[in-house]
Amino acid sequence: MKNFFAKNGPIISTYFLIAIGFWIIFLIIIPQLYMLDLSFRPNLPPLLRGGEEDVYTLTHYKHFLFGSETSKDAYNYVDLKVFFTTLATAVVITVLSLCFCYPIAFYIAKIAEHKTARLLIVSLIVPFWINELLRAFALRILFAGEGVINNALINAGLMDNAINFIGQDVALFTGLTYAYLLLMMFPLYNSLESLDTNQLEAAKDLGSSTIRTHWRVVIPHAKAGIASGSTMVFMLTAGALATPVVLSSPNTFWFTQLIYQWFNMNDNWSRGAAYSVLLLLVSVIFVLLMMKLFRVKVGEIVK
């Protein structure tokens, strides 16, 4: 500590300490801890807070698992279904994004010439600077009942009645893939770019097929990028709110929408907090899983 002050001088040291302390303690740690605390408390009107009824309880987590006490089902099928559908969809979208991005990232990093590569990168970035809501809206125009795709298909005489893309969640899944594709592309590209092209040539000279080269040389080299991209895509998809708000059908809920509902419409903050804690827990578990699976450090996932 003394060393720290001696190194930076009193003014700068104070600035560092205040800035970092404010960030880590007030913005990162305390809010999360307080949310965790709130999730174990009953939903009380403000006047009763701190009173006799304000004790630690598991009601909200119980509600998530078993439903309200008045319902007859053994488990809270509605919420559980939303939860697991969200997670499963997020996993599927992550894998799809990886498959879509891999050829392009490889092309930009290893095959394309410098100029083409840069042009491609710029043209990949541009759509992603546009707000997520507006991109979802663009897909909504395409997929709506009287939308562009339905109109085009009907006019072409391929079908008679409009397909309900939004009701069937086609729109939602396309939109979510569309929204976070770039977050897979760039980590992948970065890790592939550092691959020595000589290795590819060596593999080829030694008689390895293209697929085998990718499987044994390129993918192991890119594992940090794959881990990083997968984590980002999964987290953002599972925690997405903007795209589901625009594109989900009235009878499908995304888990974040459920949280939103408890929080803003039903005014049950502590239950909303409990559900947020669950989402946070899933995120943490997923990151740890990726770290274990790909044997990378946290620092390699977020760059």
Added chain:
Amino acid sequence: MKSQPALKLLLGTYIFVFLAYLFGPLIIMSITAFNSAEFPAVTPWECFSWRWFTEGKVTYDGQRLAGLLADTKLHDGILTSLRIALGVVVLSVPIGMAAAIVLTQVNSKIRTFFYSVAIMPVLFPGVVIGISTVVLWDRIASMTGGGAMADIGRNGVFLTILAQTCFISTYCFLIFVARLQRFDKTQEEAALDLGASQTQVFFKILMPYLMPAIASSAVIAFLYSFENYNTTVFSILSDQTLTTVIASKVRLGISPAISALALVIIAITLTAAISYEVLKRRAERRLAKIKQTQLHQAMPSDRLMKNQKTSFRLPKSMFLILLVCFGVVAGGNYLVSNNLYGQQCIVAADEAKKSNFADQLKLLQQNVETEATTTPQSGPATGSQGFNNIFGDPNLFKNFGGFDSDAKK
């Protein structure tokens, strides 16, 4: 790779499809911004108009769809978003810078831990950050029980700035870390040896070196803040930002005014991206030229001097520009020749819709009247006839098997 033309073709097609998937929806959305119909569409094209950029439209059934210029809610939202974004930049750039500098000073054990904590917010879902900020500050506000603190704790703009700063600081932090990795520490030591104070070193050596990182992290912070929705929607409370305004508009029903807004944002983004690219290329070319002249000065031999007078070549981008121009001209020609442009067309379309609407209304009223007069007398009769018709239809049970085979016997 070069020996496989089939694979190359496949890859080329794939890249084309990929880019079409990325840009197609945006292009179609941009086109719908110019269609005067109140549902954003391309195919039942009404008229070409700028109305969604200006005053919007009042539909025949009295619904008011505001255009960009007339939408005061949107303007308020943009102002709030700007205020929040400025606040976030002011907070998160210094925080990110401080954290990144301290990271270089601590020993390796603390460094790993510190780094993990610092990047955690990026791995939190946005909604969680928003919610945790709100519940904490609501608690603080109710504990202090009124007064200035309670006002601050329930101020949406303030809460949003804090919530966004939580994770945007991490992005700034990462930018500074990347820049600091290439910093030459001997500069600092030299300055200290020459008698500068630590504060002087910070302001005269470190800050100028970090200037590019400060600029780019400020831009990144601004953009992230401006387009954030997931966190903002919780922490903004009763206020509205640009993104929450858009979301509520989309939920209420989609209007081409949103397409118009998107087009404006796309235009700004494209201009920024293209000018950035052009500037970068120009700088690179200048650098190459300087190197060339330096080489020439070092070794004054004519062979090394590249022939400066290259023949005039048409840049490849020219073709793209020509293509776009051609598209615009063809589209404009189509619009003019089919009378799909201008006030006249819009008035005609509105009239048509109004009369259509009126016709439907009249038809509906007529139906009600005729039903009221006819049902009492002929109600049961038509009913039985209906039943007769149903069972009388010979095709109805054709695939059913039972009746048909009986009849045959």
